[in-house]
Amino acid sequence: MSEETKISTVETREEASAVATINVWRMLRRFGRRRGALFGLGVLAVLVLATILAPYLTAHNPGEPNMTNRLAPPGGEHLFGTDNLGRDLFARTLFGARVSLTVGPLATAIALAIGLVVGCISGFYGGTVDLVLQRIVDVVMCMPAIFLILVIIAFVGPAISTTILVIGLVYWTAPSRIIRAEFLAMRDRDFVEAAKAVGMNEFRIIWRHILPNALPPLIVQTSLFIAQAILIEAALSYLGLGAQPPVPSWGNIMTDGGRVLHRAWWVATFPGIGLFLTVLSLNLVGDGLRDALDPKQQ
Amino acid sequence: MSNYIIKRMGLALLTLLGVSILIFTIINLAPGGPEVVMVGEDMDPALAERMRIRLGLHEPVYLRYFRWVTASLQGDFGYSFRTGHPVLPVVLHNLQRTLILTIGALVLSVVVSIVVGVVSAVKQYSLFDQVASLVAFMGISIANFWLGLMLMLVFGFHLGWLPISGSGTVGMESGTLAYYMDRARHLVLPVFALGFMRLAVLVRYARSGMLEVLQQDYVRTARAKGLTERVVIYKHALRNAMISVVTVIGLSIRFLVGGSVVIEEVFAYSGVGRLTASAVYDRDFPIVMAVCLMISVVVLAGNLLTDLAYALVDPRIRFD
Numbered sequence: 001m002s003e004e005t006k007i008s009t010v011e012t013r014e015e016a017s018a019v020a021t022i023n024v025w026r027m028l029r030r031f032g033r034r035r036g037a038l039f040g041l042g043v044l045a046v047l048v049l050a051t052i053l054a055p056y057l058t059a060h061n062p063g064e065p066n067m068t069n070r071l072a073p074p075g076g077e078h079l080f081g082t083d084n085l086g087r088d089l090f091a092r093t094l095f096g097a098r099v100s101l102t103v104g105p106l107a108t109a110i111a112l113a114i115g116l117v118v119g120c121i122s123g124f125y126g127g128t129v130d131l132v133l134q135r136i137v138d139v140v141m142c143m144p145a146i147f148l149i150l151v152i153i154a155f156v157g158p159a160i161s162t163t164i165l166v167i168g169l170v171y172w173t174a175p176s177r178i179i180r181a182e183f184l185a186m187r188d189r190d191f192v193e194a195a196k197a198v199g200m201n202e203f204r205i206i207w208r209h210i211l212p213n214a215l216p217p218l219i220v221q222t223s224l225f226i227a228q229a230i231l232i233e234a235a236l237s238y239l240g241l242g243a244q245p246p247v248p249s250w251g252n253i254m255t256d257g258g259r260v261l262h263r264a265w266w267v268a269t270f271p272g273i274g275l276f277l278t279v280l281s282l283n284l285v286g287d288g289l290r291d292a293l294d295p296k297q298q
Numbered sequence: 299m300s301n302y303i304i305k306r307m308g309l310a311l312l313t314l315l316g317v318s319i320l321i322f323t324i325i326n327l328a329p330g331g332p333e334v335v336m337v338g339e340d341m342d343p344a345l346a347e348r349m350r351i352r353l354g355l356h357e358p359v360y361l362r363y364f365r366w367v368t369a370s371l372q373g374d375f376g377y378s379f380r381t382g383h384p385v386l387p388v389v390l391h392n393l394q395r396t397l398i399l400t401i402g403a404l405v406l407s408v409v410v411s412i413v414v415g416v417v418s419a420v421k422q423y424s425l426f427d428q429v430a431s432l433v434a435f436m437g438i439s440i441a442n443f444w445l446g447l448m449l450m451l452v453f454g455f456h457l458g459w460l461p462i463s464g465s466g467t468v469g470m471e472s473g474t475l476a477y478y479m480d481r482a483r484h485l486v487l488p489v490f491a492l493g494f495m496r497l498a499v500l501v502r503y504a505r506s507g508m509l510e511v512l513q514q515d516y517v518r519t520a521r522a523k524g525l526t527e528r529v530v531i532y533k534h535a536l537r538n539a540m541i542s543v544v545t546v547i548g549l550s551i552r553f554l555v556g557g558s559v560v561i562e563e564v565f566a567y568s569g570v571g572r573l574t575a576s577a578v579y580d581r582d583f584p585i586v587m588a589v590c591l592m593i594s595v596v597v598l599a600g601n602l603l604t605d606l607a608y609a610l611v612d613p614r615i616r617f618d
Contacts, residue, residue, distance in 0.1 A: 138309070139316035142594050144556025147574065151324055151586055154578040231441055235560045238443050239575050258447055258564065262455050269451075272444035280439035287435075 030292035037288020040281035047278060051097045060088035062095040063246045071264040081266040083256050092248040093271050099237070099249035100278060103164050104230040110168025111225065112218070115175025120206050122176065123183025123214075130180075137173045145170045145232065150241070158241045167229050175218055175225065182214035220289040227282035234275050250275045306605045310598040317594040318370075321587055322363050375588035380580045385588045389570065393592055395465065396562070396569035400554045402485055403493030408547055411497050415504025416539070419512065420531055430501060437498025442557050446491035446564040453487060460486050463566040488565045492557050496550050500543065507542035511535045541612050548604025552597045 031037055050057060060078075066086030074081040080089035122133040140148070149166050156162045186192060187210070195205045236242030237251025238258075245252055250271040257268025350356050357365075369376070375385040414434075418427040454462035461467070461484050470477045511517065512535055520534045521527075559571030566572075570589055577585040 135312060135316060138313045139320055142313050142317055142552075142597055143590060144552050144559075144593065144597070146556045146559050146571075147590050147593055150559075150574055150578045151321065151590060154581055154583065154586055155324070155327070227439070234441055235443060238560060239563055241575070241578065254444060254447065261447060261451055265451055268444070268447045272441065272447065275441055275444060276436075276439060279441070280436065283435070283439050 027289075027292040031288050034288040034291060036284045037291075040284030040288070043277055043281040044285065047097060047274075047281075048101060050094060051101050054091075054094045054098065058088065058091040058094060060091040062087060062091040062248050064088075071260060071267075073264070074266050074270075080270045081264065083253070083267050084260050084264070089253075089267060089270055092253055093250070093274055096248040096250045096253055096271055097274060097278070099160065099243045099247065099251075100230045100233060100275065103160065103167070103233040103242075104226040104282075107164045107167035107171070107229040107233070108222065108225045110165065111171040111229070112175050112222070114168065114172035115177075116179055116211075116218075118172065119176040119179025120183060120211065120214075123180040124187060124202070124206050124210065126184070126187070133176075134180075137176060140170065141173045146235065149232070149236065153236075153241050158236075158244055160243050160247070163233055163236055163242045167232055171225065171229065171232075175221075178218050178221065179214055182217060183210055186210050186213060216293055220293050221286065223282045223289065224286035227279045227286070230275070230282070231279055302609060303606065306602055310602055314591075314594060314598060318367055318591060319363070321590050322366060325583055325587060326359065326362075370588075370591060375591075376584040378585055379582045380577075385584045389573070389585065389588045389592060392568060392570040392573045393589075393596075395567070396555065396558050396571060397596070399485065399488055399492060399558055399561070399567065399569060400551065402489040403496065403554050403557075404547070404550060406489060406493040407497035407500050407550065408543075411500030411504050412540075412543060415501045415543075416508050416531075416536060418501070418505045419508035419539075422509065427505075431505070434498040434501040434505075437494050438502075440495065442491050442495055443560040443564045445494055446488065446561055449487050449491055450564070460484075462487070463564075465567050484567075488561050488567055491564070492554060492561045495557070496554060500546060500550070503546050504539065504543050508535065508539040510542075511539045514538070537611075541608070544604065544607050544611055547607075548601045551600035555593055555596065 064087060066082070068086065069078075069082055070084055070086040072078050072082040072086070074089075078088050078090065080093060083089055083092065118133055118137070122130045148170050152166050152169070153162060156166075191209060192205060195209050200209075233242055234249070234251040234254070237249040238255050240252070240255060242251055243249035253271040254268045257264075257266075257271070260267055355362070373386055375389070377383065378385055378388065414430050418430045421427055450462045453460045465484050466477070466481045467484075470480055512531075514535075517530060517535050520530045525534075555571075558569060559575060561567070562569045562572040563575060570593065574586060574589045577583075577589070
């Protein structure tokens with residue numbers, strides 16, 4: 001009997017890993033066939049490189065005012081022109097990307113961590129625990145995220161670190177629902193029953209057996225979450241409640257741009273294009289990944 | 299049917315209770331309590347004590363929460379820290395204007411997305427479909443406030459077709475037709491900027507919902523029994539495709555109210571979002587708390603209406 005079980009486990013495991021490898025390759029191939037997704041990946045790579053190499057790509061200091069050269073139109077020495085204090089807009093846009101590309105992934109990491117824990121507990125235990133946790137999710141999801149964020153910022157005061165934390169604290173609900181759904185679908189499957197039957201502790205079942213199977217849908221959505229986080233950060237900075245001057249961010253450059261819009265279109269336009277391209281690329285990558293994982297949904 | 303509605307209403311009330319606890323907790327978590335945030339950390343201890351008593355902060359937390367909730371239920375949201383005026387009239391006035399903006403954006407996005415989504419699905423892979431899908435994809439990637447700024451730049455400054463900001467020309471006599479036309483003109487750009495991302499999201503929903511329905515057996519049956527293509531699409535398919543769209547309309551309210559915060563700032567349109575943003579600068583907590591509660595009521599009411607609509611559209615829900 002035990003001999004039999006052993007053989008069958010080995011077989012299933014091999015089968016499972018074989019299936020998994022094929023899936024990964026197939027996913028990569030499908031992803032590679034999507035021109036949009038590859039375009040997005042390319043743009044993101046260029047953006048990340050450009051932000052890292054920012055000091056080498058421009059001779060101008062993004063914070064240095066030049067009162068004799070205010071609102072210079074794009075072209076010549078100032079590729080994107082200058083703002084109302086005569087600061088070089090290309091340098092500001094380039095350095096501003098650093099805020100977006102830092103806040104987005106970090107805030108998403110916090111949101112995913114919280115969502116993962118809540119989702120695992122809710123989906124694994126079900127019953128009353130699930131009921132209570134889901135009501136909390138309802139509460140957080142009820143208010144528009146930005147209002148909740150504003151309430152918290154009213155106390156802690158605006159700063160980049162606050163922005164990261166607050167976005168993470170508010171956006172965990174969607175990831176938690178995804179993980180919960182996966183757990184619910186898997187909690188009665190044979191491999192979970194088997195793990196329980198051999199007396200494995202719950203943490204190990206959750207961590208080693210269910211979670212690895214529940215992760216793919218979440219991973220696929222990660223770039224979409226980052227896109228959301230970048231948009232909300234830009235909105236907060238635009239309102240003056242995110243990254244604070246003198247640190248340039250796309251949001252706060254656009255605040256300056258809005259004030260001089262009638263005289264200098266370029267100040268609000270260029271950081272906005274940067275924001276648009278970044279979010280677009282992240283969405284393209286996310287869409288490509290989703291198609292690659294599950295071609296049925298389109 | 300009534301069971302379903304009662305259950306939904308109960309859940310909504312429970313959520314509202316949760317929201318009130320959440321807001322109250324955040325406000326009272328502030329280091330040193332709300333009075334320190336109001337006056338500053340280096341205040342005279344005697345003054346601090348008087349302030350605590352005046353604000354009722356010397357009482358236990360649960361009693362304060364209870365007092366706040368009962369007062370709120372009676373419409374007493376306290377007084378603004380900054381102006382000293384009662385909070386309720388100010389919030390209601392601004393809320394009404396935000397709702398005009400939000401409902402405008404909702405109607406725009408729902409109507410246009412259904413038309414575009416359905417045509418896209420019926421003529422899948424046509425030029426129209428490809429352009430619509432591309433625009434929709436760009437729409438979900440564009441920041442609404444940047445779109446607002448760009449619209450303002452093109453239609454306000456360069457072409458001069460529409461007013462760039464505010465909610466009406468100062469000094470117009472209210473109640474006249476010209477007055478309402480003027481207000482409507484002021485709404486065009488903000489409504490479009492606010493609604494565009496939702497429009498894009500809903501187009502994708504409507505399109506995929508319609509595509510799915512078009513593959514169903516009953517659509518094939520309808521065709522097989524010789525109904526005209528128009529009847530098949532607009533009578534058999536469309537109604538069923540609407541179910542998936544109706545569910546997202548409720549969700550849209552939350553996103554639109556949230557998006558209005560930045561849009562109101564861009565267009566200097568004084569609504570509840572702009573009120574909150576400035577109240578956050580001033581740390582005017584009674585305003586912030588009142589706004590959050592009322593926004594939640596609006597969102598929950600919207601969700602309830604959606605649930606109702608859902609039950610009306612889809613008979614399967616009613617008999618569950």
